[in-house]
Amino acid sequence: MARTYRSYDWNSYRMVYSDPHRDLEPLEKEIAVVDGALDVLHEAGILPHTDYDHAKMLAHRQAVRELFDIPWTAITPRMQRLLYAINAIVQPENMIAAGVFCGNTFISNAGAGVGPGACYTARQLIGVEIRPDEAERAEGNVRRIDPTGIARVIAEDAVETVTNFSELINLLYLDADGAGKKGKGVYLDIVEAGYDKMPPGSVVLAHNSVNLAERLKHYLEFVRDPAYFRASVNVIFDIEGLEVSVK
Numbered sequence: 001m002a003r004t005y006r007s008y009d010w011n012s013y014r015m016v017y018s019d020p021h022r023d024l025e026p027l028e029k030e031i032a033v034v035d036g037a038l039d040v041l042h043e044a045g046i047l048p049h050t051d052y053d054h055a056k057m058l059a060h061r062q063a064v065r066e067l068f069d070i071p072w073t074a075i076t077p078r079m080q081r082l083l084y085a086i087n088a089i090v091q092p093e094n095m096i097a098a099g100v101f102c103g104n105t106f107i108s109n110a111g112a113g114v115g116p117g118a119c120y121t122a123r124q125l126i127g128v129e130i131r132p133d134e135a136e137r138a139e140g141n142v143r144r145i146d147p148t149g150i151a152r153v154i155a156e157d158a159v160e161t162v163t164n165f166s167e168l169i170n171l172l173y174l175d176a177d178g179a180g181k182k183g184k185g186v187y188l189d190i191v192e193a194g195y196d197k198m199p200p201g202s203v204v205l206a207h208n209s210v211n212l213a214e215r216l217k218h219y220l221e222f223v224r225d226p227a228y229f230r231a232s233v234n235v236i237f238d239i240e241g242l243e244v245s246v247k
């Protein structure tokens, strides 16, 4: 069933893409807004609970601030916290993030499993970026936070990565903007490629569920169809949005 969580200020809460570390609001407010989203995800049966370690989240944020080369990003502090929290709660053994650009989106997810924010032991956390130059930058960024190699970035088409992945996928994060006219329409190709490898309870996160909703129309119809996903919530607390779906 499709649901929505909307903060009253979603449209006025704005970041500067070239200045991702700037504080946009008091920390208590950021935590309260994200807690509101986690509560709805819990009520919808997507998350088993809403608890995550706030100090580890801030340690993760600090490491990204110090170690990552980020030319721009549309991941707001609220979104960074939500992605971290969802991964900290779901604790996916295997996570694939598609379309990671410089790696900031990837580490927002993977930071719950590696680096100073780690709160569980993951098996494989894979970021996929089709542009080799950006994949190289993202991999360099990730290596500075995670010397273990559990988190890594590869240069590939995410449809291929997901198609060829030989293990279960517990969490899939979608942010690829596709080639040519396809754009974010590629989300549907990626989730269809991975669907049969996703056990019940696995989670799919799709960035841009608000500002690119029209482009994601077919994807959103798919994840909001109870024949395919048990529940789906559109989290609207910034202008980008995140659709969170559970199989």
Ligand SMILES: C[S@@+](CC[C@H](N)C(=O)[O-])C[C@H]1O[C@@H](n2cnc3c(N)ncnc32)[C@H](O)[C@@H]1O
Pocket (backbone or CB within 6 Å): 072, 073, 074, 075, 098, 099, 100, 101, 102, 104, 105, 128, 129, 130, 131, 134, 156, 157, 158, 159, 175, 176, 177, 178, 179, 186, 207
């Ligand atoms: C818009 S960026 C994501 C940026 C992210 N939302 C942020 O704010 O940091 C999308 C990335 O997806 C990559 N991409 C496009 N199609 C892809 C595909 N099929 N597989 C993997 N990456 C892809 C692009 O090269 C681009 O770097």
